[in-house]
Amino acid sequence: MEEITNFIDGKRIKGTSGRFSDVFNPATGEVQAKVPLATKAEVDDAIARAAAAQPAWGATNPQRRARVMMKFGALINENMDKLAEAVSREHGKTLPDARGDVQRGLEVVEFCMGAPNMLKGEYTDNGGPGIDLYSMRQPLGVVAGITPFNFPAMIPLWKMAGALACGNAMILKPSERVPTTALMLAELLQEAGLPDGVLQVVNGDKESVDALLDNDTIQAVAFVGSTPIAQYIYARATANGKRAQCFGGAKNHMIIMPDADMDKAADALVGASMGAAGERCMAISVAVPVGDETADALVERLVPRIEALKVGPYTAGDDVDYGPLITAAAKERVEGLIGSGVDQGAKLVTDGRGLSLQGYENGYFVGPTLFDNVTPEMDIYKEEIFGPVLSQVRAGSYEEALKLTMDNPYGNGTAIYTADGDTARDFAHRVNVGMVGINFPIPVPLSYHTFGGWKGSGFGDLNQYGPDAFRFYTRTKTVTSRWFSGIKEGGEFAFKQMD
Numbered sequence: 001m002e003e004i005t006n007f008i009d010g011k012r013i014k015g016t017s018g019r020f021s022d023v024f025n026p027a028t029g030e031v032q033a034k035v036p037l038a039t040k041a042e043v044d045d046a047i048a049r050a051a052a053a054q055p056a057w058g059a060t061n062p063q064r065r066a067r068v069m070m071k072f073g074a075l076i077n078e079n080m081d082k083l084a085e086a087v088s089r090e091h092g093k094t095l096p097d098a099r100g101d102v103q104r105g106l107e108v109v110e111f112c113m114g115a116p117n118m119l120k121g122e123y124t125d126n127g128g129p130g131i132d133l134y135s136m137r138q139p140l141g142v143v144a145g146i147t148p149f150n151f152p153a154m155i156p157l158w159k160m161a162g163a164l165a166c167g168n169a170m171i172l173k174p175s176e177r178v179p180t181t182a183l184m185l186a187e188l189l190q191e192a193g194l195p196d197g198v199l200q201v202v203n204g205d206k207e208s209v210d211a212l213l214d215n216d217t218i219q220a221v222a223f224v225g226s227t228p229i230a231q232y233i234y235a236r237a238t239a240n241g242k243r244a245q246c247f248g249g250a251k252n253h254m255i256i257m258p259d260a261d262m263d264k265a266a267d268a269l270v271g272a273s274m275g276a277a278g279e280r281c282m283a284i285s286v287a288v289p290v291g292d293e294t295a296d297a298l299v300e301r302l303v304p305r306i307e308a309l310k311v312g313p314y315t316a317g318d319d320v321d322y323g324p325l326i327t328a329a330a331k332e333r334v335e336g337l338i339g340s341g342v343d344q345g346a347k348l349v350t351d352g353r354g355l356s357l358q359g360y361e362n363g364y365f366v367g368p369t370l371f372d373n374v375t376p377e378m379d380i381y382k383e384e385i386f387g388p389v390l391s392q393v394r395a396g397s398y399e400e401a402l403k404l405t406m407d408n409p410y411g412n413g414t415a416i417y418t419a420d421g422d423t424a425r426d427f428a429h430r431v432n433v434g435m436v437g438i439n440f441p442i443p444v445p446l447s448y449h450t451f452g453g454w455k456g457s458g459f460g461d462l463n464q465y466g467p468d469a470f471r472f473y474t475r476t477k478t479v480t481s482r483w484f485s486g487i488k489e490g491g492e493f494a495f496k497q498m499d
Contacts, residue, residue, distance in 0.1 A: 038207070076106045266305055309321045348369070376404065408455075409456045424438045451463055
């Protein structure tokens with residue numbers, strides 16, 4: 001059986017702890033590899049090696065660092081299919097979805113090719129008599145990235161691209177469920193010219209995470225995962241004096257107004273709720289049609305679209321709409337929540353439980369599931385399901401629909417479908433959610449903007465990519481400068497202050 005390695009000082013290195021976690025094939029339920037779980041000593045050693053490599057990398061001028069990003073981007077493009085296959089093999093998502101995973105990470109790498117411009121400081125000439133002021137952005141030193149299972153390429157790329165372009169060294173701890181893609185990306189970075197030790201990939205569990213949070217050399221921690229873990233990491237990191245950006249769960253609502261194009265809204269909802277088996281923090285999991293007539297028309301259109309979805313392993317080809325969930329525990333949890341929805345009185349329109357595929361009977365597949373007449377008191381509304389389940393909550397008015405979205409404890413993404421510009425503008429301005437879509441179901445911003453949620457979806461003052469990444473991964477130093485003139489008198493230099 002394959003034994004996954006760590007990536008230390010530019011080489012794949014076996015773990016030494018003797019502890020391992022199984023890496024499953026989600027389509028078959030079989031163990032396909034084992035990944036080492038690093039000890040605190042291993043993490044501390046990786047950090048020390050990164051700290052030794054960082055000064056030279058930080059002193060490398062931004063244009064040369066940008067050239068490494070340029071070569072890295074080219075190598076990602078050249079290896080797109082290999083990376084996507086690795087994502088699909090461990091995560092289970094379809095190959096088109098896996099290519100999208102890599103592509104959205106690549107776009108952030110492309111933005112970071114502009115590091116020389118993003119790292120420019122400011123200058124004030126003659127701010128006082130003979131006084132000039134200027135600022136510079138300098139790297140933090142060694143930083144950490146802790147990334148989730150659902151985007152094995154995209155989120156590691158979001159973290160490493162900004163950190164490295166700014167001149168930091170990084171310790172990346174990917175999810176132990178999907179370790180291979182991060183190692184492949186590290187090797188491509190090495191091929192692109194990144195010096196040994198500047199990026200270390202350490203696999204592990206809570207022991208590794210706590211070692212990162214408690215090590216004084218780590219200056220900043222970037223995390224994506226569930227809200228309880230995000231809160232834990234943010235609290236522990238900041239208590240130890242570290243900068244932190246921690247992004248958690250979501251419960252994203254899409255409001256459908258009576259004047260919306262119902263066919264377009266239904267198409268959007270099916271893709272946004274069921275795509276990637278619902279394992280996306282930006283998935284739309286709650287549809288909020290305004291008025292019973294709108295709700296009935298929407299369900300009428302959703303059912304045939306949902307029933308036409310094809311579920312299967314990524315090896316079945318590009319016509320599969322989505323694959324399995326990540327683990328048996330995830331499948332059990334999602335099916336349990338579907339059962340709770342039935343028990344608590346929601347109308348089960350399509351039932352995805354008990355899906356079994358010939359030849360893949362032990363896979364972690366859940367069929368597409370649609371509920372109607374869901375209320376905010378139900379577990380399927382309150383909890384982030386992270387599965388192919390869409391809940392329809394009927395609202396009597398636009399204000400009721402808006403309040404439902406705003407009262408939710410999460411604030412990652414939201415959307416509205418309408419033909420009315422005034423309604424759309426009002427929604428965008430008033431809703432207390434970090435990313436908003438107008439006739440656009442999954443409003444993930446492009447790489448030169450930034451990604452981040454509000455309320456229980458995000459902890460920290462700065463977001464994940466775009467200009468915020470350069471702010472997060474650097475600190476500003478401001479210099480106030482005054483020079484004195486030298487006046488030669490009697491063969492000696494006497495100095496006087498310039499007035």
